[in-house]
Amino acid sequence: MSSRFRASCILLLAAAALTVSACNREEHHSRAKPIGENIPAGASPPTIFPGGGSPPPLDARAALYDNNANAIGKGQQLFIQMNCVGCHSHGGGGMGPPLIDDQWRYGGRIDQIATTIAVGRPNGMPAWRGKLTADQIWDLAAYVRSLSGLPSKDAVSSRSEGMSAGTPQTLTPHGEIYNSDSAQQ
């Protein structure tokens, strides 16, 4: 086996490995599976375990949504459409707590965030179960998690899915600091 042949084999394998690893982040699933009760009822946050219990294992559906570019993108659209920005702003918080920090009152795992969205929390967070489908709630959870930089960087979009109120970057004159909310809503 010549060294050139071996080198090309290694390159090919490396490329194949990259392709396979990229599959997860781009996978589209337009339907929650299984249909039905999808909300992880058991995923209670660790902070409310009296006497310091341990949280249940991660919900198996988390793998479908965490680090998935499509889910994060759809979640971002929903975040604006469902007016989450009304209380949480674009992650910075306001009437509701900020989402871009690393503080999670009710747990920062994707299934814990999904539970929070589904069942609501005291002092204002409404329950979205029955208004959004399980699939949409998981998408939202994936996006909320991305706000604090938890998912891998290649899955998170570098641009906004929504409309930007600022001047398009291409139209901004040279030297002017691009100051818009569109970079990472």
Add this chain to the structure above:
Amino acid sequence: MSVRESAKAAVLPLLLGACQYQHYQSDFGGAAVEDRQFLTLFWIFIAVCAFMYVLVIAFLIAGIARARRVDANIVETGRHHHSNPLMRSTLIGWTALIGVSLAGLAIASFFTDRSMARAATNQKLSVTVTGNQWWWDIEYNAADASKTLRTANELHLPVGVPTRIFLNSNDVIHSFWVPSLAGKQDLIPGRKNDITVLPTRVGVFRGPCAEFCGLQHAHMSLVVVVEPYADFIKWWDHQLQPAPQPTTPLALAGYKYVTTGPCSACHAIGGTPANGQVGPDLTHLASRKSLAAGTMPMGEGNLYGWVEDPQSLKPGVNMPTIGLEPGQLHAVVAYLETLK
């Protein structure tokens, strides 16, 4: 398949198309002033280009025939062509012909463009069409705010009235194109485009999105209904009415589910608590000709399929598969059918 059968197979769809809606989607429809102007320009281009093409081919054939006759062994001096006065004047004439034809085409397109721009300042009716992935949001603007009408996916236009259509987009670039009437004009997020249409013939026309806009670009079409002015006003007044109250117990159960369940998070139904602004307005859904932006005709069976599992009919669409139980599904469809 025999030749005759193939010919039949090719012609039959055309005939069928002609039966139901003449020029449902055709560049040769000529159902609006704009389309007729384009058509005139199109024929001018075809005539000029065809003439030039025939001329070139004729010269080519003549050249081939001539080369066959002339002895191929003659040594070219290089001055040969310049010394031939016939060749010289032919070349000059040829160049002049190209110049004149191109100038003619430029002038023709200039005048077409200008006359369309003039039409834009003469509107009697103003409509805002907003593109979404993958449906059309339509708002009729009226000076009287109580007459402002929001609907979706079906654009009604009065015949003989110049209508200015403002085009906008909520997500990506779409394009407004009703081949029988007018277009194309892009819908660009953050920019206000417009196009003016003066329909001259009553009919139903299809307008597919003409700019690739994502997964379901192919299932994003607009139904345009051109009708007499009186009918149009009647339609407008009817669409302004709130949704009728459900009367049967089944429709009532559907009403309760739709207005309190996931449907109301995105859809608005006039006169009910459902007021989501994310998806198409459903106030008079059952009065429309198509479902899911021209994906399928409006009807009970299609409503059942669409409400139960939109993701299998239009994969990737933003409407989620809720997973309704059969009883809920019957109720929801029964209610939606009352939205005439």
